[in-house]
Amino acid sequence: MTARGDGFAFPPRRPAERLGVAVVSELVELIVTGQLGEGQMLPPEGPLSEHFGVSRTVVRESVKRLEEKGLVVVSQGRGTQVARVGSWNMLDPVVLSALIDNDASLGVLDELTVVRGSLEAAMAGTLATRRTPEELTRVEHALAAMREIRLETDSFRQADVVFHFTIMELSGNRLAENICKRLYRRAMESHRFHGLTYRSAFESTLDEHALVVDAIARQDAAGAERAMRDHIVTSWQRRRLEGPPG
Known part of the structure; x- marks a missing residue:
């Protein structure tokens, strides 16, 4: 059963690693591969928390890491939106590895x-x-x-x-x-x-x-x-x- 949020269906879960690292890694891959496309809103904290099996605090910290990598823009009252490719920090090890591997x-x-x-x-x-x-x-x-x-x-x-x-x-x-x-x-x-x-x-x-x-x-x-x-x-x-x- 895949969790859903705002019309986006997650792929099946992969084996868990360290919680925050696993969440960031999977979200980076979803963005880099275009499964979460430019301008698309990330699902709310609730569905994300349910999908990853982590607390909302972990989800919040993970989204902050994505923002630091230039992958998303967090807007008060609007949610979290996938940033344009030109804003991504492609020298970031996680982002660059995901780009190369996919x-x-x-x-x-x-x-x-x-x-x-x-x-x-x-x-x-x-x-x-x-x-x-x-x-x-x-x-x-x-x-x-x-x-x-x-x-x-x-x-x-x-x-x-x-x-x-x-x-x-x-x-x-x-x-x-x-x-x-x-x-x-x-x-x-x-x-x-x-x-x-x-x-x-x-x-x-x-x-x-x-x-x-x-x-x-x-x-x-x-x-x-x-x-x-x-x-x-x-x-x-x-x-x-x-x-x-x-």
């Missing part, structure tokens, strides 16, 4: 790749402009660590992450670094981001990283930007899983 077309990962590519390219360019010999050595060591592993394994992927994070940190752009790390970490948690394996993946990845290091060594900002952007975008295109037809 995006059959992979459009969110496509957008993430464009944003990440632009920001990391800018950071690589900045580093190339003003890198010190010591900083160049750190980047070269990060690439050497990848080469030593010799196979595309979990260890290689971790060394790949270290390479990218090293350039981010050395760029000195704390805001871009923070945004990119949030995007990268969330994406890495999704099997969709890892996608398809392809021949010569190991060699292609090393070659593309080497182009970035070479441009940084020459202090070629434009070349470093281009090499980093091309690597991030083409690497995703190579391993991208096909979305459903239509």
Whole structure:
């Protein structure tokens, strides 16, 4: 039996986790997947409380968490309305994970790749402009660590992450670094981001990283930007899983 409120029918309950976390997680997913659409009013506290099997206090706190994430707008006397997509905090871990996990077309990962590519390219360019010999050595060591592993394994992927994070940190752009790390970490948690394996993946990845290091060594900002952007975008295109037809 599904609880109802204001014409909205909830899907069957999932196994309970910690009460507040479970309520927020399920409501985020309902909003992100469009089951609760933009401009739609959330059911009142009573039906929500009944559906989740929690007190109204827990429901109230959960709605407050949704408001903090930019997913809903609470109006005195009117209730709680789903906010427009442009207002959502897409860097919030729960929101970003729900977007990635429920995006059959992979459009969110496509957008993430464009944003990440632009920001990391800018950071690589900045580093190339003003890198010190010591900083160049750190980047070269990060690439050497990848080469030593010799196979595309979990260890290689971790060394790949270290390479990218090293350039981010050395760029000195704390805001871009923070945004990119949030995007990268969330994406890495999704099997969709890892996608398809392809021949010569190991060699292609090393070659593309080497182009970035070479441009940084020459202090070629434009070349470093281009090499980093091309690597991030083409690497995703190579391993991208096909979305459903239509």
